Each structure stands twice: as C-alpha cells, then as structure tokens.
Amino acid sequence: MQKAALPKGTRDFSPEVMKRRKFITTTIESVYKKFGFDPIETPAMEKLSTLTGKYGDEGDTLLFKVLDSGDFLAKADQEALNNKDSNKLIPSVASKGLRYDLTVPFARYVVQNQTHITFPFRRYQMQPVWRADRPQKGRYREFWQCDADVIGTKSLLCEADFIKIYHEVFSTLGLGNYELRLNHRKALEAIAKTCGFEGSFTALTVAIDKLDKIGWEGVSNELLSKGMDHSGVETLKQLLNKVDFDQQALDLLSKILTDSKEKDIAIEELSTVLGFIRSTGIRLKLDLSLARGLDYYTGCIFEATIPGSGIGSVSGGGRYDDLTGIFGLKDVSGVGISFGLDRIYDVMLAADLFKEVEQETKVLFCHFDESALLYGINLADKLREAGIASVVYSDRKKINKQFDYAHKCNFPYVAVIGDDEMANGVVQLKNMATGKQEKLTVTDLIERLK
C-alpha cells in the first residue's frame, strides 16, 4: 500500500477553496477584460534555455527541470557525469523546465508570434508557476500569477490603467485598505547622482531595498561603509520617506534632486501618470525606496501590499524597455503587473473576507422507494433544463440518511417524494435554512428555485 501524499510545497484545492479562488480569479479577469485585455496561455514547460539566466543565479537553482525522456544517460555530458557535477550535467539531461513566472514566457510568446500580433498588445494570463523555493508562510512551490501587460507602446496611459486596475480589483475583493507604492527607475538613478553614488547604483539599490528589514540606521551605515559621504546620506534620508503621490511630492522631489537627464525623465513621466489619474481620486504612495526587480524594469515600478496582513507584496509590476530583446525583438517597450492569487487568498482568509461559499446545487431529491426515485429523476431533468442545478440522491437509503447528506453538502433545498406527492403530481420542498416546507407543482418548483 502506498501512502497518499503530495510533494512538499504543493497543495490540493477542495471545492470550498476552489470556489473562493475562483472568486478572486474571476474578479481579476473581469477587471482585466473591462480594460481591454485579451487572454493567452503558454505551456507549463518551456525550453530550459528560455528560462535559465533570466532570474539571476538564485533563480536558476529554483527552476524545476524536467528530465529528458528515454536513455538520458547515454547523451549526458560525460565529463560532468564523471566529476559528479550536478549543475553542469543539467543542460545535457534536462532540456525543459517548468515556467518560473509568466513574464519571460510572455516575452517569448510575443517574439514567436510577432507577425500575428497587433501592437500595442494588451494580454492577460492567469496560470500556475513553479519555484523550488523553501516553502513557508505565503510561499508555495506551485502558485498562481495573474498577469496583465501592454506591449508595444511607451504611453504612460498604460501605467494609469494599471493604477485603476489595482484600485478596482482590490476594492472589489474587499481589500480597499491596500497600499499601492510607485517608484521610477530613473528617479533611483537620479538619486544615485544626487548622492554622489552614480558609479555604485547597484550598491545603492541593494542597500535601500533592505530599509524594511534593517531600518534607516542600517541602510545609512551600509552606504557610509560603501563610501557615500554624510551629505549624500542626509539627502537620501529626505528622499526615502514614503509620501502621498501628488504634485507636492513631485515638486519636493524636483527640488532635492540635482539636475540630470534621469531626473527630467522621472519627473516628467511621474507627472504625466499623475495627470492621467487625477480625476479618479485614487490614492497611492510615492516610495523611492521601492527597488524591486530592477533587473528588467526601466520606468515606473509598482508594488501593492495589504497593511497589517503580515504577508509581503501581493502584486507588483513595472515598465520594461527591452524584455523581448533577448529573443531578438529589439526596442519594444512594455509594462505589466502581476497579482499573486495565493497570497491574496491567504490575506483574505485571515481577514475573514470570504462570504460563505454558496452551494450552487440548489436541490437534492430524496425518495422513499424505486418509483419515487424514477419520479425524482424526471423532475431533476426538468429543473436542469431550466438551468437549476440539482441532484437526485443516488442510493436507496432511509430518508434521514438522505437528509444528513443534504445537510453535510449544504444543499439549500430538499425535495421529498413519496406516494402522496406522486399521486398529486407535486413535491414537498423543504428550505433547509428556515425549515419551512411547502407542496409545489413542477412549474412552481422551477419558479421558486430559479
């Protein structure tokens, strides 16, 4: 006998969980659609060469690799095999990997299908991704990303659309207390110049990315040790305050930053975005300490959190100017965001935000004997014809067992059929919440349950 068990970090989803997850994905999907995004899907497996080198060295180790079929040892790298070098052996025995996110597969998709695509291309994609990460709270080895991107335009209207999408998705889910933070890659570069750290951009972003964890004291010590002078540190401190994203914030930023091309771009683009959303009343934060995923982001950067949830980012995104370049399509700018379904689920569950899961099956037909069973089958067919989900209790058991089943399955109604009912062409309908019973004809039954 085998033990029924799952690989570490993976999960089954029961009907109850599935219905809640579908509430989230349906919400996100319907907002994406309202903003004119179209669905695509890509395969779970990509060529390993498509994935490696795109997520940094750590990312490469977190990729799940799929073993080649057949006699893979025969074509394996013999030197790596002899040296027991697992890492070096991989490319010769595993030519496929599971997708790590939806962004790289999307870039690959765009390049491969470029002749069929009308740009700007607005697509959404909601699929699982896999990472061999250590499982912990809010982190799974299989989890869903819900992405939307616009590719083929530099227009900042897209950034504005995404801010509105964030707002509508979170509001609809009951997470109206979300915090959306905005930054701009060029603002970070202008900060580096202003603080005399132009040549140490990575050291700067690595340090400020730790602000949450080590505090300002830690960040400033790190930067001083890396050679930033005291006046640079003081200037930086003024800039790292998270503030409301408004004209005042941009004016202050403009005042503090020394003149540079990067400053001009950042201020102009942020102003444009602000202009596009001003009439909506949506509030977000300008957070110059936000330095996520800088490797491919080149313009605006987004991150959304749910304050007090104890779970980090639930969504992020930004503009990238050359994501498709690696696959040979140059100079195509895009911008996108990604909602983490599993983290949103965890936050909503902890905050008790799910409405009670509704049992979509409206009625269970219970019966006393064979002829009542047949009578019930007939009625259930009529209900289904009218679009009402119904089940006939499948076995010949005592009526109280049938009611037990209805209770446990949360069916809102039970229709009981006995000799009297059949003789009179009716059913006895019991509302399981109120206990109220009534005799109804089929026509009335359909009316009642519709």
Place this chain on the structure above:
Amino acid sequence: MQKAALPKGTRDFSPEVMKRRKFITTTIESVYKKFGFDPIETPAMEKLSTLTGKYGDEGDTLLFKVLDSGDFLAKADQEALNNKDSNKLIPSVASKGLRYDLTVPFARYVVQNQTHITFPFRRYQMQPVWRADRPQKGRYREFWQCDADVIGTKSLLCEADFIKIYHEVFSTLGLGNYELRLNHRKALEAIAKTCGFEGSFTALTVAIDKLDKIGWEGVSNELLSKGMDHSGVETLKQLLNKVDFDQQALDLLSKILTDSKEKDIAIEELSTVLGFIRSTGIRLKLDLSLARGLDYYTGCIFEATIPGSGIGSVSGGGRYDDLTGIFGLKDVSGVGISFGLDRIYDVMLAADLFKEVEQETKVLFCHFDESALLYGINLADKLREAGIASVVYSDRKKINKQFDYAHKCNFPYVAVIGDDEMANGVVQLKNMATGKQEKLTVTDLIERLK
C-alpha cells in the same frame, strides 16, 4: 540572441484560440455544475511513486519526471549511475513527476482527504496533463482533460447522469452527431465464458480491441490461433455488432450469452441504466467490442466519438470498483468520464463550428490631441464603471492609424473625440460593421453599448 521556440508537442494559445477553448470548457463546466458536481484542483507535480505503475509499462516511460533540486548526483543510485542505467537511476534523482491524467491524482486526493469528504462525492476537475508521447494529429504533450467523477456509491443513477451529461455537452457544442458507445466489463467476461475463453480474458479483449484496425477477419484469425474454437468465434461475431442500446439489444444479448454470474450482473445493470434514461430519448450504442482501459474499469464503460472527424475518442470513462485501494482506501466504488478539450477543439475547428470570436472590448476611444485624450480617458472610466469594456488608444498618432488599430483588433465601435465633440459634451460613435456614425452624450453612449 536566443531563438524563441517551444518544447516539442506543446503549444501557445492566442486570444482567439483561448476564447474558443473557453467556450468549450465553460460549456462542460456549466453542465457539470447543473448535475451537482463541485470543482477541485490538484498540483501539476505528484510524487513519482504516486504515478508509476498506474498506467502500465508504456505509461511509465511516458511520464515526465522532474529532476530533484540541488546536488542530485550525490544521492543518486551509484550502481545505476555506473551501469549507465537511465531507467534504474530515475527514482533516485527524480522524486516528482507531472500528472499523466486526472484520475490517479483524484484517487490520491480522495484517500488523503477522506475525513473531510461527504460521500457520494461528486467532483469535476479541468486541468492540463502531460505525456511524453510522440506528437501527432490530435495528440499533444500538454493537453487538457475535463473530468467528472462520483465516488462512494454503486448507484447506476450516476451512469445515467453521465449519459445525460454527454448528451447535453455535445449538443450544446454543436456536436449533436456524436456517437456514445456503452459496454460493460462483466458482459465482456460473460462473453469470454460463452465463447469458451474464460481463462484467456486478456487475449480476448486484446483481440477485439483491434476490431477497428484489423477488421473481423483479423480478430477471428487471432482468436482461432489463440485456441478459440469455430463455434466460439461464430458466437462472438454475433455479439460484436454495434447496436442501438435498447431492450431488444439486451434481450438478444441475454439469449446469446450462456448463464453466468457475470451475465446476470451485466444484464441487470445495463437494464437499470436503460430504465433511468428511457424517458430522455437519448440514443446510444451498445458496443461489446469496446474494451478500453480495462485495467481499472469494472462495470459500465463509455466512449464517445464524432463520426467522420478522423479523430479517435473525444471522451471516455467508466466505473471502477477499487481505484483508491492502492492508496489504502478499500471498497469505494466510483464512476467517471473525461472530455478531451484539445480533441474536441480540433474536431470543432475542422467542422467550422466556432462562431466568430466576439471582441469583448466594445469601443476604442480615438483622439486628435492631448485634451481629447484626457477627455477620452474620462469617458472610458465612465463606461467601465457601467461594465462596458473600453480602451483609449494609448499613443498620439494620426487618426487613421488609430482606426487601423480598431480594425485589426475587431473593436465593434470607435468613439472619436475632437474639439467639436468636447465643446458639445458628446462623442462621435462609429459602428465599425455598418459604418454608421452618430453623435451621442455619455448617457446615450452607455445606453447604446450596454
């Protein structure tokens, strides 16, 4: 530069294809729901030990195995490594595999979650599965199965429900010409007894399973060579005719089969199923040559095809009395079916059954200058608030370029905004199909597009 390419046998799905696929999955899902089935999902990866040995030796070679993370060679089976025995090495370097179907993961799910499940459990599950098969027409390495099962009851009402589900799904998809064939495992066993082949059941089913390929001549020769006598072959020939599933067919079957326990069970169960569906008028075939997946089926067996499509089975299923036994839960009977999304798609595409894909985004706002752009953004927000999907053309381009985009994207309407429109608080709405133009206020615009 890397070439943008996909692993063999896998596919991207464009928005056009996605919308058609969603039409199929939504249809199947809504029928499953109407019959009281609830959704579950299981992870893409299962423990390799959960999967191996469940699909026969060939199945084992077709499983995609996922390489263990880290220094997998250090813990590899050294003997297998030294002997370059790829097959023997697998369990020590790959402890996970991609699911091969949804049935074994479902059995694992039921056993693992048995204390939380109310039986009979009606579940549906629609997810991709992976097989390292040689890609060919109708056969992909990643494809979707849409399964429904009832587990925890022997009631033949479930079989009747599935027959109705087949009928409604195929009719709704426009595949009303489908052919559903039914057989019963016990009928096959009774046939073996009748034909004096009781001890060679596998030889019998292997032979008749080839009827389509090698014809009756081939089958009878094979059976004669395996030791069936001429009278047995003659009897068998009478039985293998595909006939309408009705009382007459059962009477004939009963007359031909010699008495046995298996015959009694088969006739009784088939009669019961017939009784449950009689009032529906649904037609199916009794096909005693249907011998699919006999390894775990123990009662009724189903297979659906679309005659003339050139593609084999698009759906199959049956009753299994001990699927969960391997994971330690004995004596739980279940019955289920599985629709193959990809094959149904291929059949429908070849038969030109997809309606034109509707562009869900109703309107593109086009603009002559910056202030018209802002005006359009505002209007688009109002439309979205009313639930109408709309896009503002994101770039400042000539109006004909904007119209080109609307054409290529199949937007049904274009709303043009110029100085006149802004001054009068209206938009110029053009119906792209008829060419008709009209000036509308926002309120009228919303009314028109709703």
